[in-house]
Amino acid sequence: MSNRRLFLAALAAVSVTAAVPAFAGENPMVGGAAMYDSKTIVENAANSKDHTTLVAAVKAAGLVETLSGKGPFTVFAPTNAAFAKLPAGTVETLLKPENKPMLxxxxxxxxxxxxxxxxxxxxxxxxxxxxxxxxxxxxxVLQAKMSGKSITLTDENGGVATVTIADVKQSNGVIHVIDTVLLPKK
Incomplete structure (x- = not known):
């Protein structure tokens, strides 16, 4: 399958909703790891067993230094399961050096x-x-809306993802964990 077809297939697989954490002021556990507000986005994500694909993608894209910088940043962080929803072979294709701009x-x-x-x-x-x-x-440009007590984000293709863990404080911003990869309009 061509890269264009993989990308278009990935566009069809997108969905975002954000849940507000139960206890304000406390950082939730993410991927079985404690998230420390004294660590950067990259340092915390690297400790989450649910974000190994995201961390690999950030490394392949050359964004480690940027996301370790001062910020502030808000990152909608897709889980491994979110990446797994993409059509077979999409992640492997995106991680290839020749696809770095798309990644x-x-x-x-x-x-x-x-x-x-x-x-x-x-x-x-x-x-x-x-x-x-x-x-x-x-x-x-993502469109944020409320659905009950949840925040939804709609990407430029009409795809929506669910924020499963919100407000994970970092030293250089905040992470909102999402269950689906958001894709840009092609």
Whole structure:
């Protein structure tokens, strides 16, 4: 299957909803590991058994230094299971050096240049009468909405992903764990 067909197939497989954590002020465990607000996004993600694919992708894309930087960043962090939802062979294809530009674009469409905790996102949604555009560093615009007590993010293709763990504080921002990979419009 061509890279274009893999990418288009991946676009069809996308979905985001964000749950507010039960206890404000406490960092939740992610992937069986404690998340420390004294560590960077990359340091914490590297300790999560649920984010090994994301960490490998960040390394292949050459984004380790950037996401270890001062920030602040908000990262919508897809789990291994999220990457597994993509069509067979997509991740392997994206990790190849010749596909680095596409991988960088996909990953940076999961990053916002701000420290956005879920209560702030919910307020922006309310202030914007139900839908708030979220501009990513990759140039994508996600649409944030409320669904009950959950925040949903819709990508430019109409795909939606679920935030399963929100407000994981980092020294250089925040992570919101998602269950589906968000994809840029091609």
């Amino acid at each position: 960088v674009k996909i990953l940076t469409c999961h990053v916002v240049a701000a420290d956005a905790m879920s209560p702030a996102i919910a307020k922006m949604i309310a202030d914007d009468k139900g839908t708030h555009p979220v501009k990513t560093v990759g140039g994508c």
